[in-house]
Amino acid sequence: MLLTTTDLKVEYEVLGIVRGSKAKAVHLGKDILAFIRKIIGGEVAEYSELMSDARDAAFEEMIREAEKLGANAIVGIRFSTASISTGIAEIYVYGTAIKI
Numbered sequence: 001m002l003l004t005t006t007d008l009k010v011e012y013e014v015l016g017i018v019r020g021s022k023a024k025a026v027h028l029g030k031d032i033l034a035f036i037r038k039i040i041g042g043e044v045a046e047y048s049e050l051m052s053d054a055r056d057a058a059f060e061e062m063i064r065e066a067e068k069l070g071a072n073a074i075v076g077i078r079f080s081t082a083s084i085s086t087g088i089a090e091i092y093v094y095g096t097a098i099k100i
Contacts, residue, residue, distance in 0.1 A: 016096070051089060070099060
């Protein structure tokens with residue numbers, strides 16, 4: 001599967017928009033550690049891990065949706081994030097499924 005944030009300069013059939021979305025939360029213990037790190041400074045590894053896991057899961061969901069449509073590529077991929085609550089984040093990824 002070809003994945004790109006840009007358009008392609010080849011002929012292709014547009015199959016439709018595909019997306020993936022995941023909302024993840026850290027457990028209370030990690031949230032407390034993140035609060036302490038926020039006070040003393042530095043990378044908040046608990047939230048970095050949370051965002052990475054959510055991004056990967058949303059990306060895989062988008063790819064599965066494209067494969068169901070028979071796509072062999074996704075172009076124009078974009079990511080969006082939202083904070084739902086303290087320690088809970090949503091990652092949304094979308095693009096256009098195509099068949100080259």
